[in-house]
Amino acid sequence: MSNDGATEPATTEAFLAHRNLLFTVAYEVLGSAADAEDVLQESWLQWVKADRGQVRDQRAFLVRITTRQALNRLRALKRHREAYVGPWLPEPLLTAPDVAEDVELAESVSMALMLVLETLSPTERAVFVLREAFDVGYDEIAEAVGKSPAAVRQIAHRARRHVDARRPRREVSSDEGRAVLESFRRAVDTGDPQILLDVLAPQVVLMGDGGGIRHATLRPVTGAERVARMFTGGLGKVQGTLTTEPTMVNGHPALLVRLDGEIDGVMAISVEDARVTGLYYVRNPEKLSRITATTPLTLR
Template sequence: MTDPFVVHRNLLFTVAYEMLGSAADAEDVLQESWLRWADVDQSQINEPRAYLVRIVTRQALNRLRTLARRREDYVGEWLPEPLLTSPDIADDVELADSVSIAMLTVLETLGPTERAVFVLREVFELPYGEIAEATGKSPAAVRQIAKRAREHVAARRPRVQVSRSEQRTVVERFQRALRTGQVQELLEVMAPDVVLVSDGGGVVTAARVPIHGAQVVAKLLARAYQVNDITMAPLWLNGAPAFRIQVGEQFGTVSVEIEDGKISRIFAIVNPHKLTRLDEAAELAR
């Protein structure tokens, strides 16, 4: 009989990753959870999946509280660690949306317990009772936390979700505009109030604060392309079309958020410590 931990590993990794925004930390949480699972009398566990989710949630909450202190000292903007995913992930629209860089960035604005409740309820559709056991709260409290978290996320996410085909089209237009290095072509693909967020972690050069406005962002990108030898390659990141960008020896990933057919946010991740998992697609599940 296959160990339930192995059966549900992809689900458990997805829970931990959505709570932490870091694949490396999610793997650490799974390792800690496995050790605890190995110590229990599994014959006494009636619902292994629920039990394992509970263990992973508790470990992720502990890690999240530790990370919150560490991220306060992070140099520049903190963005989630990107995951290489197969295009098939996009078939599960809710899963793809929940692991998108844009959504994970919004989840960073929640407190640890709010984030756990939101992920378990809205993404994995767990009953309030199970979430209560996982978070150490009462079911009534969990309902209230879930309501607050939903409202918080709804106020910060795009108003209208775009199809993956539309996202792919816009990303391709963005790449073509970058290759021309022409400000006007970049302006045509970006929203007037576009925001560029870069994450270099203090390890490599990157803007330490978000850059606002299409004119400023377009001129910055056009100048960067004109003075550097830049190459780009498409790939799927976090369930959506994106691309890898190489500037000399330095590389990074670029993901975008789209509203009304225009790019509203650009996420450029160039911290090399966050770019170590781009050779093999992550196995996600819910």
């Protein structure tokens, strides 16, 4: 189908109508906003070349081509991530309050779940995301990932079992998350190890992502006492004025950390039973471009 001047506006409008959805799909598959944007560019080129007269459902078609592009990119990125310096954390996104209010959306983009998705194979991740987050049918997923519907059902079952064994036991309300974050923030400000121990879960895990560009822990630190020592010891070595401010990252409460007024990083948390179970500190400057303006996300 040719793309003359008469059809181009409709083509563009159709893509833009679903852009936030397509970005969310690509981001959940990849864990990287920068790569998700590249995937959207590639998907746009595929959309422009498509014979839209044969497209019965524009949304389904666009989700399908976006998933294919994201899956191809994720496979190519796997080797790069395996060679990454220190832990690899998802790129944090500054999100509006409506993301936190949508419980399903907030869970699907949470740092805790995104890290679990990193342990899946690329195909398992794409299948899980499409099925669990976006409620896409098995036949449509099969077309997107190049598998039979029967194989997709098996992959979905295996991926769900894997994720359920590792995801948080229950979702925490935004109010509870903010209350725990504020308690943690006060504990860090005081530098008192006991106050920190009171807010940290016994088996809390601290992960830092400096990408080899900024200093960060090269492996996860586990246990409340070890994490508390990391904070109290590390804060004493900081050269300059460190400040924190509450923000919303990936639909959940987080801290924006500044050093002498400049953004140093983002610290996301996971919470269970009113205590911090996970601390995810992203310092890699290449991953901090999305925390000064909100990123619109949607499952629909």
